[in-house]
Amino acid sequence: MSRALSLLFAIFCYAIFFATFLYLVVFVGDFTVGSIAPKTVDNPESTLTVGAAAVIDVALIALFGLQHSVMAVLLASLALIVLFRFWQPIDGVVWSVRNPLLHDLLMLLFLAGFGIVLVSTFLINHFELFGLQQAWFHARGREATAPELRQPLFYKWVAHPLYAGFFLAFWATPEMTAGHLLLAAGMSLYMLIAIRYEERDLTVLFGKSYTDYRASVGGLLPRFRSRA
Numbered sequence: 001m002s003r004a005l006s007l008l009f010a011i012f013c014y015a016i017f018f019a020t021f022l023y024l025v026v027f028v029g030d031f032t033v034g035s036i037a038p039k040t041v042d043n044p045e046s047t048l049t050v051g052a053a054a055v056i057d058v059a060l061i062a063l064f065g066l067q068h069s070v071m072a073v074l075l076a077s078l079a080l081i082v083l084f085r086f087w088q089p090i091d092g093v094v095w096s097v098r099n100p101l102l103h104d105l106l107m108l109l110f111l112a113g114f115g116i117v118l119v120s121t122f123l124i125n126h127f128e129l130f131g132l133q134q135a136w137f138h139a140r141g142r143e144a145t146a147p148e149l150r151q152p153l154f155y156k157w158v159a160h161p162l163y164a165g166f167f168l169a170f171w172a173t174p175e176m177t178a179g180h181l182l183l184a185a186g187m188s189l190y191m192l193i194a195i196r197y198e199e200r201d202l203t204v205l206f207g208k209s210y211t212d213y214r215a216s217v218g219g220l221l222p223r224f225r226s227r228a
Contacts, residue, residue, distance in 0.1 A: 003139040010135030013074040017130055020077040021142035025114050027084055028169060029107075039084055040181045046088040054182060060086060061186035065193070075128050090179035097174040107173045113168030118153070120162040123152045134163070148204045149213065157222035158211070160198075163191045164220045195219070 023038075025031075030040040037043055046053045064076070074089040097103050127133040128144075137144050154161035170184040202210045217223050 003141075003210050007135045007139040010131050013077070014130050017077045020080050021118075024080065025082060025169075027087075028180075029110060029173075030175075032179075038082050039087070040089075041087065041183055042089045042177050044089070046090065048088055050090055050092075050178075053179070055091050056086060057090070057179065057182050058186060060192065061183065065186075065190035087183075088179070090177065090182060092178035094176040094178060094209075096176075096180050103174040106172050109168050109172035113165045113170075113172060116165030116168065117162055120154060120165060123155060123161075124150075147205065149209050153215065154222075156217070157224055158218045158220065160195055160220055163195060166191060167220060 026038055027040050030042045032038070048056070064079040064083055097106060113134055121129050125135075126134065135145065167188060168186050173180060176184075199210075199214065203214075
């Protein structure tokens with residue numbers, strides 16, 4: 001594949017990822033778009049039994065989790081699209097917040113979660129994370145610089161703000177259905193496993209610098225350090 005085609009393919013993969021990310025907000029938030037009610041975590045009602053729906057949903061979460069750990073951005077996006085398409089909503093309300101203030105606060109936390117995810121990708125080099133920088137360097141015949149252990153903004157207090165943002169996005173909801181709870185729990189389990197592998201890889205890459213950094217900040221919850 002030529003350098004130009006490699007770059008175009010990387011752009012194509014990135015476009016699919018970004019569209020999938022935006023739809024993930026709609027899917028988890030159970031939003032309607034105007035008069036359109038797209039497929040979401042709770043819509044439309046499943047015609048399957050609760051047991052059958054749960055088996056399918058768990059399999060979809062496992063498909064995303066297993067491949068996302070070892071494959072590229074495009075396949076991760078496609079696995080998420082498959083999850084959107086075949087997800088089976090499960091009835092049953094776990095909690096429902098009626099207080100308008102608490103309702104709005106939970107929606108704000110939900111949106112803040114996805115905002116933290118997006119900002120965190122830019123803090124650690126958004127375009128490198130999704131393969132565009134590597135494709136651009138390849139097209140220009142440039143070598144990438146050695147990775148640095150940096151601590152911008154959120155990373156001064158928490159080691160995994162991107163995952164923390166996803167935890168907020170999956171769990172902060174005014175109405176938690178059984179299906180939404182299954183999605184949140186499954187994705188949370190995946191993220192906890194992914195964090196262990198990520199920390200292992202970063203320790204291999206940066207050695208003592210990373211272990212010292214990791215000991216000084218929180219994992220998913222911030223730990224504020226004194227300036228000294």
